[in-house]
Amino acid sequence: MQIVSENACFGGVQGVYTHSxxxxxxxxxFGLFQPAEAKDGPVPVLWYLSxxxxxxxxxxxxxxxxxxxxxxxxxxxxxxxxxxxxxxANDEAYDLGQGAGFYVNxxxxxWAPHFKMWDYVAEELPNLITSxxxxxxxxxxxxxxxxxxxxxxxxxxxxxxxxxSVSAFxxxxxPTASDWGRKQLSAYLGDDESTWAAHDASLLMREKGFEGPxxxxxxxxxxxxxxxxxxSLFEASAARRQQATLRMQPGYDHxxxxxxxxxxxxxxxxxxxxxxG
Amino acid sequence: MQIVSENACFGGVQGVYTHSxxxxxxxxxFGLFQPAEAKDGPVPVLWYLSxxxxxxxxxxxxxxxxxxxxxxxxxxxxxxxxxxxxxxANDEAYDLGQGAGFYVNxxxxxWAPHFKMWDYVAEELPNLITSxxxxxxxxxxxxxxxxxxxxxxxxxxxxxxxxxSVSAFxxxxxPTASDWGRKQLSAYLGDDESTWAAHDASLLMREKGFEGPxxxxxxxxxxxxxxxxxxSLFEASAARRQQATLRMQPGYDHxxxxxxxxxxxxxxxxxxxxxxG
Numbered sequence: 207m208q209i210v211s212e213n214a215c216f217g218g219v220q221g222v223y224t225h226s227x228x229x230x231x232x233x234x235x236f237g238l239f240q241p242a243e244a245k246d247g248p249v250p251v252l253w254y255l256s257x258x259x260x261x262x263x264x265x266x267x268x269x270x271x272x273x274x275x276x277x278x279x280x281x282x283x284x285x286x287x288x289x290x291x292x293x294x295a296n297d298e299a300y301d302l303g304q305g306a307g308f309y310v311n312x313x314x315x316x317w318a319p320h321f322k323m324w325d326y327v328a329e330e331l332p333n334l335i336t337s338x339x340x341x342x343x344x345x346x347x348x349x350x351x352x353x354x355x356x357x358x359x360x361x362x363x364x365x366x367x368x369x370x371s372v373s374a375f376x377x378x379x380x381p382t383a384s385d386w387g388r389k390q391l392s393a394y395l396g397d398d399e400s401t402w403a404a405h406d407a408s409l410l411m412r413e414k415g416f417e418g419p420x421x422x423x424x425x426x427x428x429x430x431x432x433x434x435x436x437x438s439l440f441e442a443s444a445a446r447r448q449q450a451t452l453r454m455q456p457g458y459d460h461x462x463x464x465x466x467x468x469x470x471x472x473x474x475x476x477x478x479x480x481x482x483g
Numbered sequence: 484m485q486i487v488s489e490n491a492c493f494g495g496v497q498g499v500y501t502h503s504x505x506x507x508x509x510x511x512x513f514g515l516f517q518p519a520e521a522k523d524g525p526v527p528v529l530w531y532l533s534x535x536x537x538x539x540x541x542x543x544x545x546x547x548x549x550x551x552x553x554x555x556x557x558x559x560x561x562x563x564x565x566x567x568x569x570x571x572a573n574d575e576a577y578d579l580g581q582g583a584g585f586y587v588n589x590x591x592x593x594w595a596p597h598f599k600m601w602d603y604v605a606e607e608l609p610n611l612i613t614s615x616x617x618x619x620x621x622x623x624x625x626x627x628x629x630x631x632x633x634x635x636x637x638x639x640x641x642x643x644x645x646x647x648s649v650s651a652f653x654x655x656x657x658p659t660a661s662d663w664g665r666k667q668l669s670a671y672l673g674d675d676e677s678t679w680a681a682h683d684a685s686l687l688m689r690e691k692g693f694e695g696p697x698x699x700x701x702x703x704x705x706x707x708x709x710x711x712x713x714x715s716l717f718e719a720s721a722a723r724r725q726q727a728t729l730r731m732q733p734g735y736d737h738x739x740x741x742x743x744x745x746x747x748x749x750x751x752x753x754x755x756x757x758x759x760g
Contacts, residue, residue: 214704214734216744267739270547273747427491457491462544467493470550 207338210235216276217242220266225334229325230289237266237284238335241276250345250480251281251335252473253369255327255354255361258386259305262286265351270466274473280480281341285327287353289320302390308381309357310405312394321394328361328368347476351375351465352430353386355422359407359439363414371479373421373472375465376428380408380435408435411442420450421475423468425458451475484615487512493553494519497543502611506602507566514543514561515612518553527622527757528558528612529750530646532604532638534629535663536582539563542628547743551750557757558618562604564630566597578663579670585658586634587682589671598671605638605645624753628652628742629707630663632699636684636716640691648756650698650749652742653705657685657712685712688719697727698752700745702735728752 210222218241227234243249252275254265262284265271275282288294288307295316297303303317312321336343348369350358355377362372381387382402391402403409420443424436436454443450458464487499495518504511520526529552531542539561542548552559565571565584572593574580580594589598613620625646627635632654639649658664659679668679680686697720701713713731720727735741 213736213738213740214702214732214744215740220740267545270550270743272740273547273550273743425491455491459490461490463490463492463497463549466547466550467491 207334215239216272218244218272218276220272222262227289227326227330229322229330230320232289232291232294232320234289234326235262235286236331237262238339239266239272239275239282240339241279241281243279244281244340248340248342249279249281250347251283251341252476253327253346253348253350253358254282254284255309255348255350255357256284256287257350257352257354258287258301260287260354261305264462265465268462268466270469271473274470278473278477280473280477281339283331283335285331288323294320301386302393306353306390308353308390308394308405309360310391310394313401314394314396317394327357328365345370345480347371347480349373349375349472349476350377352460353378356381356407360405360410363407363410363416364404366417369418371418371420371476372416373475375422375468375472376424376430376434376460377407377422377439378434380406380438382406382409383438384433384435386430386433408438408442411439411446411448415446415448418449419475419479420448420452421472422450423453423455423471425455425460425464427457428460430460484611492516493549495521495549495553497549499539504566504603504607506599506607507597509566509568509571509597511566511603512539512563513608514539515616516543516549516552516559517616518556518558520556521558521617525617525619526556526558527624528560528618529753530604530623530625530635531559531561532586532625532627532631532634533561533564534627534631535564535578537564537631538582541739542742545739545743547746548750551747555750555754557750557754558616560608560612562608565600571597579667583630583667585630585667585671585682586637587668587671590678591671591673594671604634605642622647622757624648624757626650626652626749626753627654629737630655633658633684637682637687640684640687640693641681643694646695648695648697648753649693650752652699652745652749653701653707653711653737654684654699654716655711657683657715659683659686660715661710661712663707663710685715685719688716688723688725692723692725695726696752696756697725697729698749699727700730700732700748702732702737702741704734705737707737
């Protein structure tokens with residue numbers, strides 16, 4: 207693992223690291239914020255999964271999460287959204303290929319050789335950060351934005367016991383029924399839609415739910431509101447009697463101005479679960 | 484004036500606007516955050532001047548200032564750092580020409596036709612925002628980063644009565660004695676160094692000082708520390724017995740990770756001056 211950069215930040219360290227990934231079969235880069243408390247021993251961690259077109263960097267520089275994570279003594283990890291590099295397949299569209307991994311393990315060509323983002327985020331990167339940094343594997347929580355909100359919700363429901371809490375900002379909620387989903391799931395997983403179900407938060411909510419608390423925020427002026435299918439998750443959550451706070455925020459859109467506005471609420475929400483859950 | 488974008492943000496509105504500038508003789512773009520209180524009448528304003536290579540956008544997306552400005556009911560204005568466009572002179576270097584206006588009125592070719600950043604920030608843009616938005620011309624404060632810290636300090640000391648308070652993050656403190664300064668002042672103002680003095684914070688501190696409070700923060704690990712000449716401003720301030728809090732922050736560098744870490748302190752500092760000064 208190589209250090210790309212380390213910056214002092216809110217009393218802790220905002221680092222960027224590159225490593226050779228077995229899951230993705232290429233070099234991968236991630237951001238990791240360690241609060242001051244990490245000097246004294248393992249701290250809880252909040253995963254932040256980013257949306258379409260993002261790298262590890264967007265949320266690290268624009269979400270304003272470090273301030274609140276420092277206050278709570280929580281680490282933040284910012285994975286990339288896909289494998290990258292010259293030898294990695296890509297597509298001209300912004301919503302397929304590099305920058306658009308959708309947090310699945312691709313089984314179809316040309317994606318299968320590298321696009322194993324599920325294994326990367328669910329297994330390889332957690333193993334790496336909990337072995338190489340002072341991060342407590344038993345106190346993890348997860349959030350994300352848009353495609354990353356989809357990733358956070360599907361990881362949380364598919365891996366019971368892994369995360370104490372899950373939240374999301376303007377998540378893609380029902381990708382099997384949306385143009386933000388059908389195109390990508392078809393490309394990465396093939397045409398057998400039965401393989402898609404494990405990657406749809408609304409279907410998972412109907413099947414499994416989540417054993418901990420859930421918080422989501424979505425703006426009433428989200429310009430991609432029709433693609434998110436927020437109503438599907440709301441409906442499924444209520445049907446299941448899932449512990450959840452699901453909010454629609456008046457006037458807000460899909461941007462990081464929205465994400466940063468409500469970041470304090472999300473970090474505080476996770477801190478409560480990580481320290482008492 | 485044209486609206487480029489308006490996003491709901493911390494209960495207020497983060498806008499970006501373009502207008503035809505008389506001072507710079509080209510279109511100029513700026514960011515303006517209006518807190519919720521602006522709906523009810525004029526609010527105080529904090530100017531944020533950015534550093535080399537920045538546009539209006541960098542601090543708007545990375546400094547984390549809106550959270551604290553919203554808490555205090557203060558507007559934020561983020562001007563660009565130079566004129567821009569196909570007809571505007573430029574240089575291959577990152578530290579001259581577009582993105583590097585240094586907050587002066589150029590008198591030398593090829594810069595003189597457009598590079599009037601002093602007039603733009605001191606006169607034209609204040610007139611525009613106080614006439615077209617609910618901003619109180621009698622309650623202004625100013626801050627900035629690096630080249631923008633230089634701008635903030637020199638504007639504050641040259642325009643007594645204009646700003647209630649001034650602060651800066653890792654400011655260029657003594658440009659007439661630094662490679663971040665001599666090159667640009669020579670290019671924009673010519674070789675007569677007597678014309679440079681009005682644009683050097685350390686020289687201004689010796690000559691004039693500032694009637695209100697000053698706060699500066701600079702990191703002990705600033706990679707450009709040699710170019711900033713922080714010691715010149717500290718020395719001149721103490722010699723004058725200037726009211727000031729001048730801090731060196733252990734471990735921090737020149738980045739926005741540093742700026743965002745101490746933004747709350749700066750906004751709180753200005754709020755105190757704006758509401759009681």
